[in-house]
Each structure stands twice: as C-alpha cells, then as structure tokens.
Amino acid sequence: MRVLLAASEVVGFAKTGGLADVAGALPRALARLGVDCQVVMPLFESCRRTGRCEQTNLRCRVPVGPGDGVEVEFWRSTLPGSAVPIWFISAGDMFNRDQPEFGRGLYQFSGTDGSRRDYPDNGARFALFARAALELPRMLNWWPDVIHANDWQTGLLPVYLREHLDNHPDPSIAAHSKNISTLFTIHNIAYQGAFPPSMMEWARLDWRLYNPLQLEFYGQLNFLKSGVVFSDQISTVSPTYAREIQTPWFGCGMQGVLVERASKLSGIVNGVDYDDWNPAVDRLLPARYDHTNYVTHKPQSKAALQVRMGLPGLADRPVLGMIARLVEQKGFDILRPAAQAFLSQGAQLVVLGEGDARHRQMLRGLAEQYPNQVGIYLGFDETLAHLIEAGSDAYLMPSQYEPSGLNQLYSLKYGTPPIVRSTGGLADTVTDTTEDTLQNGTATGFVFQDYSPEALRDAGLRAMKLWRNQPEKWQSVIQNGMRQDWSWSRSATSYLNLFNTMRHAH
Ligand code: ADP
Numbered sequence: 001m002r003v004l005l006a007a008s009e010v011v012g013f014a015k016t017g018g019l020a021d022v023a024g025a026l027p028r029a030l031a032r033l034g035v036d037c038q039v040v041m042p043l044f045e046s047c048r049r050t051g052r053c054e055q056t057n058l059r060c061r062v063p064v065g066p067g068d069g070v071e072v073e074f075w076r077s078t079l080p081g082s083a084v085p086i087w088f089i090s091a092g093d094m095f096n097r098d099q100p101e102f103g104r105g106l107y108q109f110s111g112t113d114g115s116r117r118d119y120p121d122n123g124a125r126f127a128l129f130a131r132a133a134l135e136l137p138r139m140l141n142w143w144p145d146v147i148h149a150n151d152w153q154t155g156l157l158p159v160y161l162r163e164h165l166d167n168h169p170d171p172s173i174a175a176h177s178k179n180i181s182t183l184f185t186i187h188n189i190a191y192q193g194a195f196p197p198s199m200m201e202w203a204r205l206d207w208r209l210y211n212p213l214q215l216e217f218y219g220q221l222n223f224l225k226s227g228v229v230f231s232d233q234i235s236t237v238s239p240t241y242a243r244e245i246q247t248p249w250f251g252c253g254m255q256g257v258l259v260e261r262a263s264k265l266s267g268i269v270n271g272v273d274y275d276d277w278n279p280a281v282d283r284l285l286p287a288r289y290d291h292t293n294y295v296t297h298k299p300q301s302k303a304a305l306q307v308r309m310g311l312p313g314l315a316d317r318p319v320l321g322m323i324a325r326l327v328e329q330k331g332f333d334i335l336r337p338a339a340q341a342f343l344s345q346g347a348q349l350v351v352l353g354e355g356d357a358r359h360r361q362m363l364r365g366l367a368e369q370y371p372n373q374v375g376i377y378l379g380f381d382e383t384l385a386h387l388i389e390a391g392s393d394a395y396l397m398p399s400q401y402e403p404s405g406l407n408q409l410y411s412l413k414y415g416t417p418p419i420v421r422s423t424g425g426l427a428d429t430v431t432d433t434t435e436d437t438l439q440n441g442t443a444t445g446f447v448f449q450d451y452s453p454e455a456l457r458d459a460g461l462r463a464m465k466l467w468r469n470q471p472e473k474w475q476s477v478i479q480n481g482m483r484q485d486w487s488w489s490r491s492a493t494s495y496l497n498l499f500n501t502m503r504h505a506h
Helices: 018-032 045-049 122-133 136-140 157-165 171-178 223-230 239-244 255-260 294-308 332-344 357-369 382-391 407-413 424-429 435-439 453-469 471-482 488-502
Strands: 002-006 036-042 054-062 070-078 085-090 108-110 116-118 146-150 181-186 220-222 233-236 265-267 319-323 348-353 374-378 394-397 418-421 446-448
Touching: 002 018, 002 122, 018 036, 018 146, 018 488, 036 122, 036 136, 054 122, 070 122, 085 122, 122 157, 136 171, 146 157, 146 488, 157 171, 157 181, 157 223, 181 223, 181 488, 220 223, 223 255, 233 239, 233 488, 239 265, 239 424, 294 319, 294 382, 294 471, 319 382, 332 348, 332 357, 332 453, 348 357, 348 382, 357 374, 382 407, 394 407, 394 453, 407 418, 407 424, 407 471, 418 424, 418 453, 435 471, 446 453, 453 471
Parallel strands: 002 036, 002 146, 036 085, 146 181, 181 233, 233 265, 319 348, 319 394, 348 374, 394 418, 418 446
Antiparallel strands: 054 070, 070 085, 108 116
C-alpha cells in the first residue's frame, strides 16, 4: 500500500491547529504498519526555519495561473523521529511569507487595525499547492494507491487528479493516475475556502464544472465542496462528527452536499501521542505514575497544582480542571452558572486558556468571587497543561461541538475522569458512569446531552458525589480510562482498513 498524504500543515514544520498533529503522526503510524507513505506540504518560512528542509534538483512548471504556468521547486526532509519522506513545494513568495514577528501567519496577516485577514490570494496559493502536489508521483516515479487530502487547502487535489491527470497527454501518466483513489478528510467544517468564480480561470478548471452539483456553492468556487464531491471516500475525525455535519446545526451549510455522499462518509477518531501525553513517562510531573500506582503518586500532582494556582492544598476537595482555547465552541457560557454550583459544594476549579476577551472577563470575575477556590491562568502554558491533566480529580469539556478532541483522551490516560457533552469525538470516546457501565467495566467519565448549564451542573455534581462517597467506584472509573488505548496505531489501523477498501475501487 502506497499513500501520499497532502496537508497544508505538519507538526514540526508548520502548525496552526490539530490538522498539523494528524498530518505528522498518522504517516508515522501508517509506516509502522508497513505502509509506504510520503507527505507533501507547502514550503512555508516556518519550514525553512527548522533548518531541516533540503533543496533538491526537482523542479517543474505547474499548469495554473496565466501564461505558461508557475515554476515550483521541491524540497525534502523526513518526519521527525522517522524515515517517512516529506516533500515541500516552493514557489517564490507564494508560500514563503509567514513571519509571526510581523503579524504574518500561514493563511492570515494582521491588518493595520490589528484585525486578522486572509491573504487575498489564498485561492491561488492552494490551487497551486494542490496541482503541484500531483507532479510529485511522476517526478519520483512513485505512484500511490491512495492520495489522502486534508481540509479545504487540498480540496482541488481530487479535482485535478480526475480532470488533468486522468486525461494527461502522456498515456502512461493517465494510466497511473486512473489507478489512484482519493480520501478527503474534514478536520473542521467551519473552514471551507470559498473564492470568487474568477478563480476557475486562474486554477485552469473547466467552466463546465462550475455548477451546483460540482464545484459551485452559493455563487463561489468552494474548495471544501470540491474535495467532498470529487473524492472516492470522505472522512472526518470521529464517527459522531461524521453524522453531525450532515445536519444544519453542525454542517455550516454543507449538510446537503454531505447527505448526498453519506454512503462514502465515515469517521475515525484522532490518536494521542503517548510519547508526550502519558503520566508514566511525563517529565513535567512531580511524580510519574500508571494504573498500578496512581493512588500514591497522582496526589503529588494535585498538591503541586494547588500550589501553582495559589489554592489551599486541601486533599479532600475535588479539583475540576479545564484547558481550552477561550472560544464559544468550548462551552464557557454554560460553564459559568454550572461552576457556581460546583464551587458552592466545595470544589476547586482550575482553568488554563487564551482567547476571547468575553471569556477572559468571565473567568476573572469567577476568580475574584471565589479567590480560594478558583485558579486561572490566561495564556498558553504547555507545562501547566500537563500538571492540570495530572493534578485535577476530574476534567471539564462541555463543548458545543468537538470534531475529535484531545484533552478528554489525555484525561482518560491521566486518571482524571472527563465530564463531557455528548458531541463529536467526546460522544465516541467517553462512556457515562451508570450502575450498568460500572458493572461491565466500561464507565470512563460523565456524559451529558443538552447544551445547558443545568445538564453540565448535573453531570458535574454526579461526578463530585461519586468522588466523595464511593471511592471504590471512582477508582474503577479511573482504572477503566487509564487502561484504554487511544494511540495513533489504533487510528492508523482504521485508516489502513479504509485505504484497503478503496484500492482500485474508484
Ligand atoms: P482544539 O484542537 O479545538 O483546540 P483539542 O482538545 O483537540 O482542542 O486540543 C487542544 C490542545 O491544545 C490540547 O493539547 C491542549 O492541551 C492544548 N491547549 C489549548 N489551550 C492551551 C493553553 N492555553 N495552554 C496550553 N495548552 C493548550
């Protein structure tokens, strides 16, 4: 099995979100399963700055844009800690422009008023990336069975494959191309890459494709829709999110297109990197622990966390932890009223996050009202994130939506039962604690349905009651979670099964 994974960010080279973690970890896990995997991404300035990217003598003209196309060069490296090849596409200043110190990111820059704006040529940049990536198999004479495209930045790739390469004037290229199947993965449906119709010309796509059944979406060329319509299979990052995005509440307008392709749509939960997130090897904790000795060692993290957050070091108070970007998605508006209920019952609350002013203000208000019970840190702090996972008694994740989610998986491993809303990856990875699930050994956390303060409050109070009154049952919830395996090798096996069904099947 040969797989080419295309993504606009890969951890270790360029990152703005969870996509980069998937694009870095999945190919390494697939390689360990014996897949011949290579990766392709744009050569951003942040990639060059790693000092790990080497120029090669591979170069070509890509048939997009005016005149005789755009000249690109290929650079190369390997994914950190592996032999998996990663290729970078360089094209003048098309990709090479990110400079955080001047407010320039991968996709956006800061305007003079400080607001973030998309680069006006993002459509051209990622049309070029998608088309250029398809030159790689020919140049390497390495033909993948599957191309795995990710998010809107690669949405045109399956279109170019079927339109340009299947009809290539060189019959051997056309023959190879026709054997390639494509998987398109949606990591967050809120970002779709919609551009004016004139982008069809720049991208050199035939106008006959610009219709509501193919590339057009409400008067624009929509890259995400293009990927969905032209791929053999579509996946997203949890089975529940795959169902949710077919509904208006979650679908961001794309629900109809996805319902149409529902038989090809599936969900695979992202894995955890247990080299970084495992209390048995975590150097950021005062004492390491696993499921055999957490009873004696985990309290050291709790004590250290209480000191760090300026809270009284009381072992008999449950500490509820939360780490999240301070955005509406994460459920801060239902947290505030529910938190009052937890605090009035003696809990301590610890929150780490950076983001919107509205949520910062709410958290500051809570900390002022309950100085001995609430500890907040408004900023980004990796070390504190580890300490919160280990030192809390339970973890809060009341998200409105959560495509896959990582923190609930870390919490399971750290013996910190998660309190989650039943949505997306949270619904697929946490099992509510009931008499039945305690009995059959599947209980791992506390799950609530409605997005309301009352539902969150009830789940949290259930957790606190069990923690206080039934310590043996609490221990079995912890044990069940700590023993689970949410590693990348598990997710990679699911991807490989999907690739196997796709081979030569398009
Ligand atoms: P999302 O990708 O929507 O932000 P996830 O739960 O999937 O949510 O992943 C978030 C990741 O970012 C986790 O590793 C979490 O610990 C980390 N994180 C978020 N905010 C902070 C912060 N302020 N400081 C440190 N780590 C953070």
